[in-house]
Amino acid sequence: MSAVDLSALRRPNDRLLRRRVVNRGMELLAWFAAAVAVAILGIVVWSVAKRGASELNLDLLTKAQVPFAIGNVKQGLANAFAGSLVIVGFATAMALPMGILVAIYVNEFAGRAVRRGVGLTLDVLNGVPAIVIGIFVFGLLVVGHGQSGGAGSFALAVLMLPLVARATIEVLALVPDTLREASLGLGVPRWRTTLGIVLPQTIGGIVTGAVLAVARVAGETAPLLFTSSVGVSNGAAWNPAHALQTVPVAIFELSESPSPDDHARAWAAAFVLLLFILFASLSARWLATRSRRKIQRAAR
Amino acid sequence: MSTYDATGDTPRRPFSRRRARLGDLLLQGVAGLAALGAVVLLGLIVYKVVQGSRLSLSTFGLGFLTHVSWDPVHNHFGAAGFLFGTAVTSIGALMLATPLALGIALFLSELAPRWIRGPVTALVETLAAIPSVVIGLWGIIVLGPVLRAHVMPTLHSALGFIPLFGPSSTGSTIFTAIVVLTIMILPIVASISRELFLGVPGELKEAAFGLGTTRWEMVRGVVFPYARGGVAAAMILGLGRAFGEAIAVTQVIGAFNGGISWNLFSSGNTLAAQIANEYQSSTSPLETSSLFYLALILLAFSLLVNVLAQLIVRRVARRQGLVVR
Incomplete structure (x- = not known):
């Protein structure tokens, strides 16, 4: 020892x-x-x-861009803000219902193999570079018809679809099966169970997914370059049948310009865009925790 | 208050069988069409991009991939310079981002005090939410000049014997693009790695600690081997994001069409940036078709990368007995 x-x-x-x-x-x-x-x-x-x-000043939001401005013309980016609003709005209107339906099919109806297949498709779709989506929509809608806000909306919708669908699939999977069984057991048909019982439980999660998707595509430039970027010279700022200027494309063009005035407006637009995106992602985060808690409470 | 009247002479059946069957079929049909639509959409993307590049494909064939110059005057186009630029920038960004991302993930999963975890996780994810055009604007006006004035000369004088660190003449360089891409893929790799590290079973970690390892030895011996496959998938996804990024790179890389330069401190170009650059200036059908060809290369890469990452994730998940949905 x-x-x-x-x-x-x-x-x-x-x-x-x-x-x-x-x-x-x-x-x-x-x-x-x-x-x-x-x-x-x-x-x-x-x-x-x-x-x-x-x-940042009022002119930025109230005055439109003046193409080929000579001298000291007061101009803002009102047309770009209007265009972004229209294009992102239409894109959401296209992608949101489609994404929710895809998720419903995957989660409520599809068998294992189909579920995996569609899931992989969504992931691959999500991984396609935004510029390729732009080229695709250029080939599909722009060649022969010219650029339009509608084509831009479609390009953004393609980007949004996998985001919305994935988010919805995730919350649908959180809804406990006991809820579905209880409803089906009472003789409620499948479609009413899905739309009336299951889906309402997931509203919070779907809204979160939609807000995040909007925040993501509101800042996208690449898909719009080929589909809706020649919009400065025409006065129509709201009509999606024409090419519309958007905030990200405006920032992109102004940042490539040598003029300090253009840079100043680019920074102001970037600031507004960034504020919007940060606000959207923070509120989405808050919504996500809230809705998750709600589903868990319903499960008990 | 309404009660269900079972004794009434006309028993109300809230959901007739036929209507229920019809509704089920309708919802299943519409939702199924939507799901089919997503698959068709992906197919359509491939089809349209191939169709658009047909002219260039038949003119240049695979020689497009090895030919360097992009020459609208003589109508001769090649992708080699852009392929090179894409490879250098995205691999460079991945090399810078991966160690940083692993550090962040370790910090968030093992080291950080509880009260700091939530906010820092949120901040790292916020970094991913900044639009590429804003990062590009920052890159061209703020970052570029700083790198040009301070970082590049220092690196050149210290490591100038390596051809990568040549003399610098501008702020719009391959190096600037690498830094910008690093910032963009950092949150992706970091947040996936963090989730993987959090998924390491506590018993394994405690067993390592019980053997008397330090925290770093535990990480090296338990966390890293356990998460290895997943980290590889995260890196592949980061790579996919890096080579597909068009806007921020276009803004900072300097749009150089002359081919291949090993000097990181000179201007360059990438596949995605070249497409974004030429959006207004494409003149001939052959040039437009060649832009589609560039997009086709990007698309093929992205399909490959994503399928690869998914396969890795599924294999890892199966090995760890997790449910794959």
Whole structure:
């Protein structure tokens, strides 16, 4: 017994010390990485806010762009805001019902194989680069007909569809089967069970998904370049039959311009866009936690 | 208050059998059509992009992939320069983003105090919500000049013997594009990795701690091996996002049409950026068709990448006994 030197266990030897130093170093690196991500977000948002807020004025929202402006013409981006509103609105009107129906089919009717097939299709669709969607809609709707707000809406709807469908599938899966069985057991037909009992439980989740999808496509530029980007020169700012200017495309064009005035308006538009998107994603987050709690309560 | 009157002489049947059957068929039919529509849509995308590129395909064939110049004057187009730029920028961004993302994921899953977890997770996800055109605007006006004035000269003087770090003359460079893409794919890789790390069973971690490992040794021995497949899928998805990004890259990379340059501090171009650049200036049918060809390459890549990532995710999930929906 006396041969064992117990003090060696208490004394941290070199090896243990090295392991601890390595451990501490790695922990510090992880803290650092998180700090870098937060700092990047802070810097980007701060740059946009600082440059954008000072350029923000009523003209931006009330005056339209003036093509080929010479000299000191007062112009804003009213046409771009109107165009974005119209295009994103129509895109939502197309993608939302379709996405919900796809989700209903996948979750309530489809067998295992079909469910997987459609799920994979949605994931692949979600992964197609936005610029390719733009080229696709260009080939489908623009060639021979010219650009239009409607074509732009369709392109954005293609981007929204997998987002809305995925979000709806996820909340539909949260609804407990006991609820469906209770309803079917009372003799309520399948379609009324789905539309009247199951779907209302998921409204919160669907709205969350829709808001996130809107926030995502409201900032999309690439799908609109080929479908609705020549809209500055015509006066019609609301008619989706014509090409409409949009906020992201306007920022893109103004950022490529050498004029500081154009940059100023680009920053102001970016600020408004960013505010909208941050507001939308934060409220979506809040809605998501609320609706999840509601479904869990219903499950009990 | 209304009670169901079972004794009445005309028993009301709220849902007649036939109407119920009809309603079921209708909903199933409409929803099924929508699901079919999604599949058809994907097929239509492939078909339209192939159809649009047919002229260029028949003119250049696969030589398009190896030919460097994009020459509207002599009507000769090739994608090699853009393929190179796409590969360099997206692989570069992935190399910068992956270690950072793993650090963030470890921080959020293992290290952070509880009160800091929620807010930081939300902030990292917010980074993903910033539109690419805004990041591009920031990249061209704020980031580019800073990199040009401070970062690039430092790297050039320290590592200039490597051809990648050549002299810089502008803020719109391949390097700027790499940094911008890093910012854009960082939240994707980080949030997927975080979820994977959170999914590592507590017993495994505790077993490692019980053996006397430090936290880092536990992470290296338990968390990383457990999440390896998933992290690979996350990286592939990040890569997919990086090479398909058109707008932010177009804004910061400098739209260089001259081919292949190994100097990261010079202007370059990518497949997606070239398409976005030429949206107003395409003149001949052959050039338009060649733009479709570029899109076809991107589409093929994205299909490959997504199917690959899904296969990995499913295999990992099956191995871990999770339910795959």
